[in-house]
Amino acid sequence: MSLTHALLGLLAVRPSSGYELTKSFEGDLGRYAWQAGHTSIYPELNRLAERGLVEVTHEGARGSRTYAVTPEGRAELREWLFAPPRAGRVRNEQVLRMFLISALDPKDALILLRGIAERTREGADELRRIRVENDDVPFTSPEGFGLLAAEFGVRQYDAVHSWAVWAIERLEKELARAQT
Structure with missing residues (x-):
């Protein structure tokens, strides 16, 4: 799994700010599935926006941005979800x-x-x-x-x-x- 797909999935469920996404990773998602902090979330959101997989739908006070997944982002997420897990090195x-x-x-x-x-x-x-x-x-x-x-x-x-x-x-x- 990658942070890319975790963020796409969360944004496919509901548009969110970087702060809200960080809070999601601090809850059950981070406890049971995938950990990520704001130092990795914000740069990844920028990369996803550059790739056209997410877009900023609202800009608020103090530079706050709300992101939503684009149709291209939904297609990427769907492709990843349907693909079998990658074979190769396993770290467990x-x-x-x-x-x-x-x-x-x-x-x-x-x-x-x-x-x-x-x-x-x-x-x-x-x-x-x-x-x-x-x-x-x-x-x-x-x-x-x-x-x-x-x-x-x-x-x-x-x-x-x-x-x-x-x-x-x-x-x-x-x-x-x-x-x-």
Whole structure:
């Protein structure tokens, strides 16, 4: 994913100022999907405007600008959303940690795995709470698409939680066998 496509998506949902976009990244978007600060958002908005993918629709006090996605920007976003994720180098810190867990003492590995199980259970519970609180929001609304993302997050947390429980049980069995 790129900041370009995150901004195009947000602006396709509703025209916004750079400040409003920054606030979006400080909320759930930044917490669960993609982080970006104003030092990267404003230059990217300028590049998108130069490429004709967004346009300034309103200029306010102190140089504030409201941006909206153009038809060309919507086409770029649509093309990106429909394209399969790019193959190539993958950087996933959580997976790297799992590759390296065997470098730990088994007791430390259990502590790590129990922490993962706890955090993923808590994360899934939090997203379930958000879903329940917003159950009446239609999926076709801008907020509804956030609920689709929340459901994806719940299922992702549940999968990692299930894996952590499996790994804990397996490691505990191996440790018990080694002690006998």
